[in-house]
Amino acid sequence: MKVDLNNYNTNEKYTWCPGCGDYNIHMALKKALVDLEKHPSEVVMSFDIGCNGNGGDKIEGFRVKGLHGRAIPFAVGCHLANRKMTVIADIGDGGCLHEGIDHLIHAIRSNYDLTVLIHNNENFALTTGQITSTTKKGKDMYGFPDGKTEGDINIGELVLSLNPSFYAKGYSNDPMQLTEIIKSGIKHKGFSVIEIIQICPTYNPENSAVILNSKISKVDVTDDIGIARKRITSKDKIYTGVIYQNKKIKDYYSLLKNRKNRNTELVNEVKSYGVSNILNDID
Numbered sequence: 001m002k003v004d005l006n007n008y009n010t011n012e013k014y015t016w017c018p019g020c021g022d023y024n025i026h027m028a029l030k031k032a033l034v035d036l037e038k039h040p041s042e043v044v045m046s047f048d049i050g051c052n053g054n055g056g057d058k059i060e061g062f063r064v065k066g067l068h069g070r071a072i073p074f075a076v077g078c079h080l081a082n083r084k085m086t087v088i089a090d091i092g093d094g095g096c097l098h099e100g101i102d103h104l105i106h107a108i109r110s111n112y113d114l115t116v117l118i119h120n121n122e123n124f125a126l127t128t129g130q131i132t133s134t135t136k137k138g139k140d141m142y143g144f145p146d147g148k149t150e151g152d153i154n155i156g157e158l159v160l161s162l163n164p165s166f167y168a169k170g171y172s173n174d175p176m177q178l179t180e181i182i183k184s185g186i187k188h189k190g191f192s193v194i195e196i197i198q199i200c201p202t203y204n205p206e207n208s209a210v211i212l213n214s215k216i217s218k219v220d221v222t223d224d225i226g227i228a229r230k231r232i233t234s235k236d237k238i239y240t241g242v243i244y245q246n247k248k249i250k251d252y253y254s255l256l257k258n259r260k261n262r263n264t265e266l267v268n269e270v271k272s273y274g275v276s277n278i279l280n281d282i283d
């Protein structure tokens with residue numbers, strides 16, 4: 001089936017601030033799906049609450065929007081129900097590393113075959129710039145004028161400590177590289193974590209393009225976790241690209257003995273039940 005960007009575009013107007021990194025992340029996601037010749041009818045996207053999640057009505061495909069921090073479990077459910085679909089969870093650093101951190105951890109450990117895009121602008125942006133666990137220690141933010149007292153979570157360090165099968169880092173000001181990273185993540189058979197350094201000119205202007213551009217250095221994929229760890233703990237450089245990929249770790253579903261030699265998906269095996277009578281009984 002011939003697919004182009006028009007298949008993914010909607011008529012909804014964007015509401016992000018001028019200069020927000022979400023524009024490029026959104027375009028990179030659409031371009032990656034088009035390049036992989038995925039039609040919107042083959043794609044499920046699970047959006048979170050936040051500026052990132054406000055992209056949910058600006059892209060075609062099957063879309064769900066869950067409670068804040070819950071984009072990953074929704075996506076996992078969709079994937080397990082029907083593995084023919086390409087499943088993507090789209091979430092901010094607040095939703096993913098604060099409210100939903102447990103979901104991220106378990107999804108990495110389970111290695112479900114789906115892709116998560118973490119928009120890391122280092123703050124809760126939709127609620128006007130409060131600190132999240134990725135905000136740098138000492139930084140003063142709205143509601144914390146004397147500076148953040150806690151240490152910050154380095155997403156790469158957390159992910160690499162959990163025996164992941166795929167971890168990549170992209171940058172919202174490099175949509176071409178990000179497109180290639182997203183394509184690699186979708187093609188990877190397992191849980192693909194893609195952290196995206198996201199420009200947020202309104203609530204995190206100190207992380208400006210001028211500063212970030214001077215620090216970014218691109219790397220090629222490695223399966224050496226020692227090299228990967230060095231890449232994400234560098235003090236001077238920010239390395240982008242597929243930081244680490246381990247193709248030997250099997251994905252969750254293929255390890256399920258009771259699903260061996262089954263040709264149907266779980267969604268085909270669910271019986272349908274009429275619930276209208278139950279609803280009628282409620283006063």
Ligand SMILES: Cc1ncc(C[n+]2csc(CCOP(=O)(O)OP(=O)(O)O)c2C)c(N)n1
Pocket residue numbers: 048049050051052053068091092093094095096099119121123124125126127132
């Ligand atoms: C459980 C819960 N806690 C807090 C909120 C309020 N809330 C809505 S959006 C948001 C900020 C989201 O930040 P992040 O996930 O980093 O996404 P961003 O807006 O930065 O893209 C918060 C705190 C909520 N809706 N639900």
